[in-house]
Amino acid sequence: MQHIVKRFSSFLAVNDISIQVRPGEVHAICGENGAGKSTLMKVLAGEYPDYEGRISIHGTEVKLDSPTTARRCGIAIIHQELGLAGPISVAENIFAGNLPRKKGILLDRRKLYEDAKKYLGMVGLSYVRPETLVSALSQHEAQLVEIAKALSNDPKILIMDEPTSALSREEGKRLFSIIEDLKKRGLAILYISHFLSEVFEVSDYITTMRDGRHVATEAKTETTPEKVIYHMVGK
Ligand code: ADP
Ligand code: MG
Numbered sequence: 001m002q003h004i005v006k007r008f009s010s011f012l013a014v015n016d017i018s019i020q021v022r023p024g025e026v027h028a029i030c031g032e033n034g035a036g037k038s039t040l041m042k043v044l045a046g047e048y049p050d051y052e053g054r055i056s057i058h059g060t061e062v063k064l065d066s067p068t069t070a071r072r073c074g075i076a077i078i079h080q081e082l083g084l085a086g087p088i089s090v091a092e093n094i095f096a097g098n099l100p101r102k103k104g105i106l107l108d109r110r111k112l113y114e115d116a117k118k119y120l121g122m123v124g125l126s127y128v129r130p131e132t133l134v135s136a137l138s139q140h141e142a143q144l145v146e147i148a149k150a151l152s153n154d155p156k157i158l159i160m161d162e163p164t165s166a167l168s169r170e171e172g173k174r175l176f177s178i179i180e181d182l183k184k185r186g187l188a189i190l191y192i193s194h195f196l197s198e199v200f201e202v203s204d205y206i207t208t209m210r211d212g213r214h215v216a217t218e219a220k221t222e223t224t225p226e227k228v229i230y231h232m233v234g235k
Contacts, residue, residue: 001017001018001019001020001040001043001044001053001054001055002018002053002054002055002056003016003017003018003052003053003054004016004017004018004040004043004051004052004053004055005017005051005052005053006036006039006040006043006048006050006051006052007050012212013036013039013212014036014039014040014043014051014212015036015211015212015213016053016213016214017036017040017053017207017209017212017213017214018053018214019207019214019217021157021188021189021190021205022188023156023186023187023188024183024184024186024187024188025183025188025189025204025205026179026183026189026190026191026202026203026204026205027188027189027190027191027203027204027205027206027207028190028191028192028193028199028202028203028205028206028207029041029190029191029192029207029208029209030192030193030194030196030199030206030207030208030209030228030231030232031208031209031210031232032194032210032232032233033194034211035209035210035211035212035232036209036211036212037161037192037209038080038161038192039212040209041077041159041161041190041192042077043055043064044064044070044075044077044157044159044190045064045067045070045075045076045077045159046064046065046066046067046068046069046070046071046075047067047070049063049064049065049066051064057073057074057156057157071153071155074153074154074155074156074157075155075156075157075159076150076151076153076155076157076158076159077150077158077159077161078143078146078147078150078158078159078160078161078163079146079161080161080162080165080192087133087135088133088134089130089131089132089133089134090116090120090128090129090130090131090132090133090134090137090145091112091113091115091116091130091131092112093134093145093149094115094116094119094120094130094145094148094149094152095112095115095116095149095152096149112130113130113131115152116130116148117130119148119149119151119152120145120148122148122151122178122181123144123145123147123148123151123178124144124174124177124178125141125144125145125148128141128145139166139167140166140167140168140171142166143163143166143167143171143175144175144178147160147163147178151182155187156186156187156188157187157188157189157190158182158187158188158189158190159189159190159192160179160189160190160191160192161192162192162193162194163175163191163193164193164195164198172198176198176201176202179191179202191203196225196228196229197225199228200220200225203220204219204220205217205218205219205220206218206219206220206223206228208228208231208232210231210232210233210234215231215232215234216228216231
């Protein structure tokens with residue numbers, strides 16, 4: 001992403017941000033509430049087609065003008081706000097909008113469940129049956145189903161916006177081991193959290209934003225939580 005700008009009317013929520021993520025790396029975005037982290041990630045997810053700046057994937061410039069385009073470009077986002085709702089099954093949720101249908105009829109429920117199992121396994125939910133209603137899941141499981149859903153599009157870039165906000169410390173640990181697996185599979189991961197201990201546990205690079213602006217991008221090994229806090233608040 002080069003020189004990305006996103007305005008809401010005249011307000012600059014994202015003001016000239018350039019970052020790069022590589023396969024197999026976790027790149028954290030830090031910043032206080034309102035710094036523009038989620039807005040930047042939504043640009044990458046195709047949700048704000050009126051962004052300015054350039055986005056390239058493997059050297060090819062892409063115009064991310066819709067969530068569908070972003071998905072086709074291999075970008076998946078797990079939002080800060082959970083999207084799960086309603087009396088639908090875990091499997092249907094994972095493939096929502098992406099179901100094998102013919103004339104509106106679900107083609108092959110058994111295949112759907114089989115495929116769902118694969119993605120549930122990837123996020124450590126092998127014990128959850130695909131036909132379970134999402135309303136019956138715990139917060140933690142619902143969060144993991146959101147990740148399974150993102151993975152079902154076989155993304156190259158995975159955005160996780162505050163994924164541990166509803167998780168216990170123990171559940172967070174499990175999420176980090178899933179992230180390690182995804183790194184090994186070669187995904188590039190953008191990770192947003194305001195817990196610096198997590199950021200320093202999970203990420204390879206850390207970009208700090210303040211008031212929509214880029215403050216610093218550093219390898220984890222060359223910075224400290226104290227430095228990042230300084231970048232965030234400028235004191
Ligand atoms: P962060 O995720 O870092 O907490 P956000 O990207 O959510 O920050 O928000 C950055 C700034 O943009 C905030 O001041 C927020 O109020 C504003 N903002 C975010 N989304 C919208 C929107 N849809 N309309 C208007 N202002 C917005
Ligand atoms: Mg946010």
